[in-house]
Amino acid sequence: MFAKAFRVKSNTAIKGSDRRKLRADVATAFPTLGSNQVSELIPGKEELTIVKLYAHRGDAVTVYVSGSNPILFELEKNLYPTDLMLPGVVVPPAGLPQVQKGDLCAIALVGNRAPVAIGVAAMSTAEMLTSGLKGRGFSVLHTYQDHLWRSGDKSSPPSIDPLALDPTELSEEMGSVQEAPALQGDMRHLTLEGEEEVDREAHSACEEKSLLEASEDTSAGALNPDCTASKTLQEQMDELLQRCFLHALKCRVKKADLPLLTSTLLGSHMFSCCPEGQYLDIKKSSYKKLSKFLQQMQQEQVIQVKELSKGVESVVAVDWKHPRITSFVIPEPSPTSQTVQEGSREQPYHPPDIKSLYCVPASMTLLFQESGHKKGSILEGNEVRTIVINYAKNNDLVDANNKNLVKLDPILCDCLLEKNEQHTVVKLPWDSLLSRCFEKLQPAYQVTFPGQEPVVKKGKLYPIDITLAQRASNKKVTVVRNLEAYGLDPCSVAAILQQRCQASTTVTPVPGARDSLQVQIQGNQIHHLSWLLLEEYHLPRKHIQGLEKAPKPGKKK
Numbered sequence: 001m002f003a004k005a006f007r008v009k010s011n012t013a014i015k016g017s018d019r020r021k022l023r024a025d026v027a028t029a030f031p032t033l034g035s036n037q038v039s040e041l042i043p044g045k046e047e048l049t050i051v052k053l054y055a056h057r058g059d060a061v062t063v064y065v066s067g068s069n070p071i072l073f074e075l076e077k078n079l080y081p082t083d084l085m086l087p088g089v090v091v092p093p094a095g096l097p098q099v100q101k102g103d104l105c106a107i108a109l110v111g112n113r114a115p116v117a118i119g120v121a122a123m124s125t126a127e128m129l130t131s132g133l134k135g136r137g138f139s140v141l142h143t144y145q146d147h148l149w150r151s152g153d154k155s156s157p158p159s160i161d162p163l164a165l166d167p168t169e170l171s172e173e174m175g176s177v178q179e180a181p182a183l184q185g186d187m188r189h190l191t192l193e194g195e196e197e198v199d200r201e202a203h204s205a206c207e208e209k210s211l212l213e214a215s216e217d218t219s220a221g222a223l224n225p226d227c228t229a230s231k232t233l234q235e236q237m238d239e240l241l242q243r244c245f246l247h248a249l250k251c252r253v254k255k256a257d258l259p260l261l262t263s264t265l266l267g268s269h270m271f272s273c274c275p276e277g278q279y280l281d282i283k284k285s286s287y288k289k290l291s292k293f294l295q296q297m298q299q300e301q302v303i304q305v306k307e308l309s310k311g312v313e314s315v316v317a318v319d320w321k322h323p324r325i326t327s328f329v330i331p332e333p334s335p336t337s338q339t340v341q342e343g344s345r346e347q348p349y350h351p352p353d354i355k356s357l358y359c360v361p362a363s364m365t366l367l368f369q370e371s372g373h374k375k376g377s378i379l380e381g382n383e384v385r386t387i388v389i390n391y392a393k394n395n396d397l398v399d400a401n402n403k404n405l406v407k408l409d410p411i412l413c414d415c416l417l418e419k420n421e422q423h424t425v426v427k428l429p430w431d432s433l434l435s436r437c438f439e440k441l442q443p444a445y446q447v448t449f450p451g452q453e454p455v456v457k458k459g460k461l462y463p464i465d466i467t468l469a470q471r472a473s474n475k476k477v478t479v480v481r482n483l484e485a486y487g488l489d490p491c492s493v494a495a496i497l498q499q500r501c502q503a504s505t506t507v508t509p510v511p512g513a514r515d516s517l518q519v520q521i522q523g524n525q526i527h528h529l530s531w532l533l534l535e536e537y538h539l540p541r542k543h544i545q546g547l548e549k550a551p552k553p554g555k556k557k
Helices: 016-029 035-041 125-130 167-174 181-202 233-251 262-273 290-299 335-344 362-371 381-394 410-416 430-440 490-501 526-536
Strands: 007-013 048-054 060-066 069-075 078-081 104-108 115-121 138-143 303-309 312-318 353-359 378-380 405-407 427-429 442-448 455-458 464-470 476-481 505-509 517-522
Touching: 007 490, 016 035, 016 078, 078 104, 104 138, 233 262, 233 290, 262 290, 262 312, 262 490, 262 526, 290 303, 290 312, 353 381, 362 381, 362 410, 362 430, 378 381, 381 430, 405 430, 410 430, 427 430, 464 526, 476 526, 490 505, 490 517, 490 526
Parallel strands: none
Antiparallel strands: 007 048, 007 505, 048 060, 060 069, 069 078, 104 115, 115 138, 303 312, 353 378, 353 442, 405 427, 442 455, 464 476, 476 517, 505 517
16 A cells, blocks of 8 residues: 555644544554554654545545654555554464454564564455465555555564464364364465465565455565664664764865754755665654753863754854764665665656747738747747847838837837837837737747656746735744746645655645645744755756745754
8 A cells, every 4th residue: 555655635633532542442443452452553742743645546545644653554544554663463383373355463573572563354364265365365455665654763673573372272273273184284385385486575576465464555575574683773873864964064064154053954965864764853862852962062072052042043154174073984775675666766856858849820921921820839949039139120110220120110119019108119229129029929938847748837936935924823834835837746845844844744725726736844944955966966056046034043943
């Protein structure tokens, strides 16, 4: 279901009453979970948001996100876990239990109880055995390394040893399988064969279908968890935070950028230095907050931080000769991992080539018909100039005494002059003649994306519009419109800004416009938008309006 990119419709914080209802729904859907485990899964004070999205096949899905990590998703009023470490849903190591068609199941590798996929049984255990273990056994909804996993903290499944069952427990667990030795052997074979199938899929060499070949949504490398080091997640996040910080100072931040808002340092520079496949989440580090980490760096005399206005901190000085910065070596991505990532991620954005064009209206057809053009013809600017100049020369309209003037014949008078000028203006300079001609033509434009055929449209190409709006409680929000005209997906832009700005974002229809979406970000985030559109997407500044409304350094947002 999440093997391809999805489109986010909205992203809102959950209310207290809805949080309590969600706990009750989880307890009902997963009765094996205790109250403590439900409370741990759905905390009472930590940020919890509801993300409504559309999967690539059009399914409407509701995802519950704790912090920045998706924990549950709801499809057709059924709750499914996305946290692959959720207890109570792991398949026992002795083999598949007795399941019925439609049961929620977790798929795990032999030797590790941590699930790597969540799905629904497509047939019962008895039907699986009767079919000779052929056909689709499970409809997979969510897998390790799919796009839903990428939207979270991108952590790998843990290594959990198989349960050590004694013969009595094994007998009870297998049920009717224990009564039939032949079936029991088949069930063991199913488990081992499933493991081999996963290995073959991970190497893209699978030619046979097995029970765990759930659906085409299962990606080639989705069931091959990485072997992580013995360090804790907090230690790994501390190292990643240090790495992104030093990388940003060494390669991205310049002396001319100072003073630099700490939020800009994080959103525009540190996030960009995060290695592909990893996600920087300061809440999971030992510092918990960016301010505490920067205080530590200030104590080590790497940077100097000051509160230039109330509640707004900025980096005012950097010691680029500090050993921490000079000794930092920018790691190069390994060719192998880079190849895998390039094959799985979307193509990088390249700005379109935009060319202004002109359309011949009915009132100008007489001027352009000599050159073979008619009403509705699309012309480039140099073509218009050539046609008008040739018309004047071919009809001997250039003034003999002053080559800079053009005599106006009836056609030029009708096309270029206003009614009150018809009997008073008899000559025009070349520049005035051409400028009047361009003003009378209708606007059009051509957009060409790399690797695609040019698209010509009539009308005016409006720039990306960035505005600030006031909401309840005097809160500001940043609204961005007209991204689609430049080949940008509003949902993708909203997801990037949500991470960079660490603020909630929503995507809604533009009022009064058909088939157009707008992105709304909490707070004044124009400096983040400026960096994203100009520095990362390389869009020309002339196609963006509203950048001047960015908060000034040292002033309160």
